[in-house]
Amino acid sequence: MDNIKGIIRKNNIRLTKALGQNFLNDEGIVNRIVDAADVGKEDVVIEIGPGIGSMTHELCKRAGEVFAVEIDARLIPVLAQNLKGFSNLHIINNDVMKLDLKRDIISLLSPERKPEAVKVAANLPYYITTPIIMKLLEENPGIDSMVFMVQKEVAERMTAAPGGKDYGALSLAVQYYSRPRAVFDVPPHCFIPQPGVYSTVIRLDIFKTPPVTVKSEELFFKIVKAAFGQRRKTLLNALSNSGCLAQGKQDIRQVLEDTGIGESRRGETLSIEQFAQLSNAFFEKGN
Numbered sequence: 001m002d003n004i005k006g007i008i009r010k011n012n013i014r015l016t017k018a019l020g021q022n023f024l025n026d027e028g029i030v031n032r033i034v035d036a037a038d039v040g041k042e043d044v045v046i047e048i049g050p051g052i053g054s055m056t057h058e059l060c061k062r063a064g065e066v067f068a069v070e071i072d073a074r075l076i077p078v079l080a081q082n083l084k085g086f087s088n089l090h091i092i093n094n095d096v097m098k099l100d101l102k103r104d105i106i107s108l109l110s111p112e113r114k115p116e117a118v119k120v121a122a123n124l125p126y127y128i129t130t131p132i133i134m135k136l137l138e139e140n141p142g143i144d145s146m147v148f149m150v151q152k153e154v155a156e157r158m159t160a161a162p163g164g165k166d167y168g169a170l171s172l173a174v175q176y177y178s179r180p181r182a183v184f185d186v187p188p189h190c191f192i193p194q195p196g197v198y199s200t201v202i203r204l205d206i207f208k209t210p211p212v213t214v215k216s217e218e219l220f221f222k223i224v225k226a227a228f229g230q231r232r233k234t235l236l237n238a239l240s241n242s243g244c245l246a247q248g249k250q251d252i253r254q255v256l257e258d259t260g261i262g263e264s265r266r267g268e269t270l271s272i273e274q275f276a277q278l279s280n281a282f283f284e285k286g287n
């Protein structure tokens with residue numbers, strides 16, 4: 001592909017900060033991201049936010065089919081022009097948050113193209129990173145791995161272990177659905193325009209079954225959210241103040257005691273196994 005600066009200038013594109021348009025301007029980094037995604041001809045790849053196609057180009061070379069979802073209509077003709085040689089590219093001009101991934105993407109595959117794997121690769125727009133990742137994890141239309149460029153600080157939260165300041169609801173949600181691994185860091189000068197933060201490429205390998213058994217996912221995530229909603233408070237206070245449980249403070253205290261977790265612990269010290277144990281105990285008690 002031609003050089004990114006040249007394409008932006010030639011097409012008179014004014015990049016929109018509100019859409020997180022920091023384009024990658026480093027072929028070496030693009031190749032390393034696609035290497036981390038481990039894409040082959042048997043794979044279908046969903047790319048979110050292709051921009052003018054720096055990464056899309058490499059994905060189309062390596063993958064069976066590529067679905068590129070871009071919200072900005074101004075970029076679509078440029079993207080189509082830059083990648084006109086690839087018959088395995090499907091461009092979808094939409095907000096990824098508005099798509100039903102199974103209906104709007106997977107069902108478009110021809111019946112003979114049963115993907116060995118659906119993979120996601122994206123240099124994500126930073127204003128909406130967490131909602132996009134949560135949508136993909138929750139709606140999962142048969143994805144087996146995802147590789148994302150995110151803000152370094154978000155990657156640290158996704159991979160955090162109990163006890164630290166980065167550990168929170170995002171860590172638990174990501175680690176319930178997948179095994180996250182930070183692959184490498186990317187400095188601001190690799191983008192046009194340069195973002196104000198360092199970035200990290202992170203890979204999530206999606207679990208076939210979650211690492212813990214919960215009787216109600218809804219209740220599990222409610223409890224996680226309540227525990228971190230008031231993270232300086234003890235579990236007893238955070239859970240009873242949040243109103244997420246039908247039980248009163250005394251009953252909540254009893255469950256915390258019965259599970260051996262204890263009322264004075266803070267949510268940030270609990271492992272995913274302990275959150276599962278707690279939510280199952282509340283489930284047994286009728287919440």
Ligand code: SAM
Nearest residue numbers: 022023024049050051070071072095096123125
């Ligand atoms: N992939 C390109 C690259 O690496 O150079 C561009 C990455 S840029 C960080 C993020 C891209 O996501 C932009 O092209 C932006 O227009 C697009 N985008 C922002 N919000 C989006 C949304 N809700 N749905 C789909 N695309 C979105």
